[in-house]
Amino acid sequence: MARMQKTLQFPRQRGVITLRSLLLLFAGGLLLLVLVAAISVSFDRFRDYMTDQLRGHSRDGATAIGLSLSNAIDGRDPVAASSLIDAVFDSGRYLSVVYLDNNGEEIAGREASLKEIDVPDWFVSLADLPLPVGEAEVVRGWSRLGKVRVVSHPGRAYEDLWKVTVRTAAGTTLIAAAGLVGLFWTITRLLRPLRAVERQARALGRRDFRRRVDITSTRELNQVTHAMNQMADDLGQLFEGQAKLIQHLRKINNEDSVTGLASRRAFEQRLKVEVESEERAAPGVLLLIQLADFVLYNQTYGREEADRLLVRIAAAIDSFTRQHSDSFAGRLTGAGFGVFLPGVSRADGLIWSRNLVEELDGIYCDLSAPMEVSVHAGIAQAAGNRNVRDLMAAADEALRQAQAEASSACHAADTERHEHYNSETWRTIIEQSIRNNQLSLWLQPMVREGDGEVLFHQVFSRMKTTDGWIKASIYVPMAERFGMIPDIDRWVLEHSLSMLRAQPGIRLAMALGVVSVASDEFRQELLEKLATSGPERQRLQIGISEQAIHHHRVQVGLWVRALNRLQVPVIVDRFGVGGVPFSYLRNLRFQALRIDSSFIHNIDSHEDNRFYLESVTTIAHSRGVRVYVTGVEAESEYSALRGIGIDGAMGYHLGRPFEAGQGGRSQ
CATH class of the missing domain: 3.20.20.450 (EAL domain)
Known part of the structure; x- marks a missing residue:
């Protein structure tokens, strides 16, 4: 039986790639990808730069020749024009210089080929630099004699681009090779004490994540200690990543993505606990807030400014809730917010709510000027057998009363209802x-x-x-x-x-x-x-x-x-x-x-x-x-x-x- 187990286990493991090889392959592939990306980005940017240089050179050459034909010599003389073009063309910086009359017929011109470029043909095909054409008018007095069309020679651009590409590839390859060597050495050193990893796994099974082992004097124990501490750190980072993921999921489900306040669903869920739960049910005040003309503000200033306004409003509301213990707030609609103040009477809640509305009105007016805007709010008291639906309806009714006023206002519902202690x-x-x-x-x-x-x-x-x-x-x-x-x-x-x-x-x-x-x-x-x-x-x-x-x-x-x-x-x-x-x-x-x-x-x-x-x-x-x-x-x-x-x-x-x-x- 032992022999059979040996046959089943070890031969299969020989064919499995090692962790070190897998990491090296992955890192090598990643470095190769970085190399290609770096060369591609450098190539594209320098290619664009050389294209701009060629375009500017062609335009400047055409302008200079056009001015010479217009002022320095008589552009109507083909011999003089040809002499000027020959002199300019012999500098070797132009691929084509042509002087055309008004009918498009060539008066004088010179052209060259790209065969003399000291760059591999495949690189020329790969780079394929565009050949921008520069044009300039030739005039004599008020008469238009024709135009000059100039194409700069890209030979030097191809050569510079080839040198930059070769140097970039060589430098990046050297860095990648050094990185692979360093990575190989690091991985080899870190993966050496595998048995220590097993001991660390047993320690983790005992939920001992924070304790670090002291460094010992012997080489073998130092390697074991290093591996165990490294594993503890990695698992600590893994825990932090999991915690962030769960926190992110909680935010998605329970927080408004713009303001960071509770979403409508989360706000109503917590409000149910505060109002309807037998264990926590307590008197309090529900405050509903609405920014008037927010749709017009959004259309006037754009979505980004509207979101910035909502963030400012939410920050003020959040600061308000921090001043009142156990209170909480949420965003209920586009420009609607809700705040619940537990243990607060209607009279006190109305005073504090009006102060909050005044603060929000100042923020809204500052950001919306010269628009005429206002903030309305309604409060209702949570007490007795009133459920969340009735409480929201009462606060909404008070909000509608406040919205009937032209300026910012805060109204209270159920003024005849028995009020809790102030x-x-x-x-x-x-x-x-x-x-x-x-x-x-x-x-x-x-x-x-x-x-x-x-x-x-x-x-x-x-x-x-x-x-x-x-x-x-x-x-x-x-x-x-x-x-x-x-x-x-x-x-x-x-x-x-x-x-x-x-x-x-x-x-x-x-x-x-x-x-x-x-x-x-x-x-x-x-x-x-x-x-x-x-x-x-x-x-x-x-x-x-x-x-x-x-x-x-x-x-x-x-x-x-x-x-x-x-x-x-x-x-x-x-x-x-x-x-x-x-x-x-x-x-x-x-x-x-x-x-x-x-x-x-x-x-x-x-x-x-x-x-x-x-x-x-x-x-x-x-x-x-x-x-x-x-x-x-x-x-x-x-x-x-x-x-x-x-x-x-x-x-x-x-x-x-x-x-x-x-x-x-x-x-």
């Missing part, structure tokens, strides 16, 4: 709740896909008011806006550590606010608290939103490394929102990703989001990073997630939040 009321409520300790710790289970075992509990706070418990998704955006979220995060951290000390078998995860992550003081304080705590800190996962990582990459990078040294797990929270490239996974050690709920809502009917989630899961697992999803509210969604390979899921369908100390009773 910003000052929110500020007072949050300050009193923090001061009077009217916060409560709530838990929601993250279950493992398959057996439903609880992996950990997500912790967050709820606020007790006279109207009852207020979910974090409602007041956290306002707390972020007022800069009070660090106080809430401190409260959650203290109570989470106390709970971990009291219950050794439980694991928790908490998500930090963007303002908290951006604060140097808070980051340092959190590290100090975790450092002084006991081993329970290893059972607390710290969640950092992807946008906070993107906007504070250096600070977060140092902070994550400090948390790693304390053996505190770190999770990327709200992964996928905002289109941030996730190449940071290559350099920072995160234990898990938590996919934003907007990708999970109705995933059973959203193939693009399912493909994106599958791709992200594959890449994350290749880095040893777990993938969790949130916002699972229906059995159909959970069924669609099965088979993707996620590590855990959370949502009202799998387990509703409950107050800590209530024994897991759902609320």
